[in-house]
Amino acid sequence: MDGTVxxxxxxxxxxxxxxxxxSIRLLAGLGVEGDVHAGVTVKHRSRVAQDPTQPNLRQVHLMHEELFAEVGEAGFEVVPGALGENITTHGIDLIALPVGTLLRIGEAAVVEVTGLRNPCLQIxxxxxGLLKQVVGRDEAGNIVRKAGIMxxxxxxxxxxxxxxxTVELPAEPHRPLERV
Incomplete structure (x- = not known):
């Protein structure tokens, strides 16, 4: 199950x-070099307000290009980077990956999946109306977040x-992604 940047x-x-x-340069333990969200501790403003000492589980945001076509059918135009992601992917069902999945990207970079992006009203x-397209409910009434992974x-x-x-799944049992 390989994909492409x-x-x-x-x-x-x-x-x-x-x-x-x-290109972007990923820095181990920090995130994207020069990006406002890079760092060991949380950088997302609402999370900093809650507790600035929290570990940064949102160093790199990945979003699947397939979402753009999906929201396009509802009349929205979304292009890479428009929703704040660092890496736009194709060919991987990011939302279905379990916690702890390793993504080997390019020649050397490796990121570990921590959870789902929790889309906010800024969308x-x-x-x-775009927020309703990237957050919905399944048949059982559970919230479904589609705005990428962290x-x-x-x-x-x-x-x-x-x-x-390249996707490397963690050992089983797999834990489904939750918002981070």
Missing amino acids: VAVSSNDVYSFTKPNRD DNHQD SVVREGGTVRPGDTI
């Missing part, structure tokens, strides 16, 4: 969207569009 994005200031780059500020950097390296992503 479609785009890479980062920003050194807080903004909802992140501009696409030719509706980007495009009104990870931490285990091994650093440069990531570029076109790089291969």
